[in-house]
Amino acid sequence: MPVPSSMLTLVADVGGTNTRVAIAQGSEVVTSTIRRYANADYPTLEDALRRFISDEAVSGLAAACVAVAGPVKDGRGTLTNRDWAIDNATLSRATGAPTAAILNDLQAQGHAIGFVDPARTISVIPATEIIPHAPKLVINLGTGFNIAQVFDTEAGRLVPAAEAGHVTLPVRSERDLRLARFVGQTHGFGSVEEVLSGRGIVQVFDWLGQEEGDDRRATSSEIMDEMSREADSRAGRAGRVFVQMLGAVAGDLALTTLPFGGIWLVGGLARAFGPYLAEFGFAEAFRDKGRFSEFMRSFGVGIIEDDNAALTGSAAHIAGILQRRLI
Incomplete structure (x- = not known):
């Protein structure tokens, strides 16, 4: 039984600097309701959510779901870069919603797979065959690095949390x-x-400076700008190192998780590097797995360019919870 469209939910994407909040109907975010709040203006996330409730004159919510940029354990989410935490009871109290759920922001991206407008995605490596209900993999490139595996089961979608950014960098040379x-x-x-x-692309740029005897420093935005203008510059060489390492790591993750349903790159840095992946050798590094190189063609890779994907994933997740309760 589908969730009635009259059952409105609140969804939020809580980053380290800003929080975006919206109303959703089922798995669809009502984009006209999206509002952005500066975290520095509010002592707690609860206060920011209450501001949204007041701004939108919202009442009678069926449920609420927030995605936080930090670890989630036992229904409690803690922001990595801010002294904020929220649990299910606090979320219900702040929104008046009887049903509440808290996700890690990358888990929300995993729940968005299949609900994002295909026009907001681009293909990086076409798959020889995509198996719709097979496991999928989301790889986030932004302020940090992390992954989310996506499993579609008879009981609903499962997206376990991970902290994959802190595994050891692969060394091949x-x-x-x-x-x-x-x-x-x-x-x-x-x-x-x-x-x-x-910060990684800055460190790669600095490392190349050490290798080449050049002590010039640059910010990540300056590196990306120089790379776009001069592919053979030091910034361009740093970009190639970055892209080829991304390909190698993504290939390792593909063999670890076997995501025959597809691999999706998300995050601001993934979108920024999208135009350079082919030129800088992403596919070659991704498939460079010795006797398994041909097997690597089993995995398709794409980029999600929808900045609202975490909101969409939160909406899809909470809609699924409500739907299961109606059955």
Whole structure:
């Protein structure tokens, strides 16, 4: 039995700097209701949500679901980069909704798969065959790095949490080893996130400066701008290192999780690097797995360009909970 369209839900995407809140009908976000709030203006997330309730004059919500940029355990989410936390009881109290759910932001991206407008996606590597109900994989590139596996089961969609950004960076050559040692100086070892993130591209640029005897520094936006103008510049070379490492890591993850339903790259950095993936050798690095290289053609890779995907995933997740309760 589908969820009645009259049953409205509140959904929120809670980042380290801003919180976006909206109303949803079923798995569809009502885009005209999306509002953005600066976290610095509110002492708690509960206060920001209450502001939205007041701004939109909302009442009679069936449920609420928020996606937070941080770990979620036992129905409680904690922001990594802000002293905010929320649990199901607090979310219900803030919104007046009897049903509440809290997701990690990347889990929300996983729940969005299949609900995002196909026009807001682009193909990076076409799959030889896509099996719709097979496991899927979401890889986030942004302030940090993380993944979410997506499983469609008879009981509903399952998207377990992960902290994959903190696994060890793959080393395939002496050059990779030097990079891993360079980026690992701060935390004792070279993790994937120290290369494949916003600060990661800066570290790759700095490492190349050390390799090439050039002490010029640059921000991530300056690196991306230089890379777009001069592919053979130091920024362009840093971009190639980044893309090929992304391909290698994504290939490792594909073999680890076997996502025959597809791999989706999400996040601001994924969108920014999208135009360079083919030129800089993503597919070649992704498939460079020795005797398994041909097997790697089983996996399709795409980019989700919809900035509202976490809201859509939150809406789809809470709609699924309500639907199961109606059966």
